Amino acid sequence: MVNLQSPCKECSRKCCEKFIVPLTIFDLFRIKKATGKDIEQFSTLIEYNKTDEKNFFPIFFMDQKRNLKQMLLVLKRFNNSCIFFDQQICLIWPAHPLVCKVYPFFEMDKNGELKYVKNFICPRKWTEKEIDNYKIKEALAVFKFEIEEHNKIIRKWNAEYREKSEKDFFEYLKKSVRT
């Protein structure tokens, strides 16, 4: 999305500043591999109702001392923007999360045409040629698959481990990828 060669180069990078970025477990480990950082250094949990996310990403329950919270796994933020956003550039491109790769599209209609998200702030219209060039449809297919797999891991946490701590949660994610 923030590749300087991309159609985003004329944009003020509104999406990287505005949105809290939800992650799948696959994003986590791609970013870990690309940066060499441990996953807790760049990701965190945030209460679901404090995000813009309403449709796509499954929720983790944290139920410590019967104080149930609904959480999303997200990229950390720094200075009111994504932690990897620096001087108008994405520091982890092309290992940026799939949600960034497909933005501002999340769905295809029944004719296979991409649909813009309803709350999009993207200031430009994307042409079919750009959508092809940046392989957005392919990224969307991977995104859908990975969300499903991510969902399975979340369901297991919610069913078996929700009373454990946030530290346990990150250990659980690491273990889920190893197995």
Ligand code: SF4
């Ligand atoms: S990961 Fe990169 S593309 Fe995604 S919000 Fe952060 S800076 Fe932007």
Ligand code: SF4
């Ligand atoms: S708001 Fe649109 S044009 Fe701007 S960086 Fe994001 S996707 Fe690219």
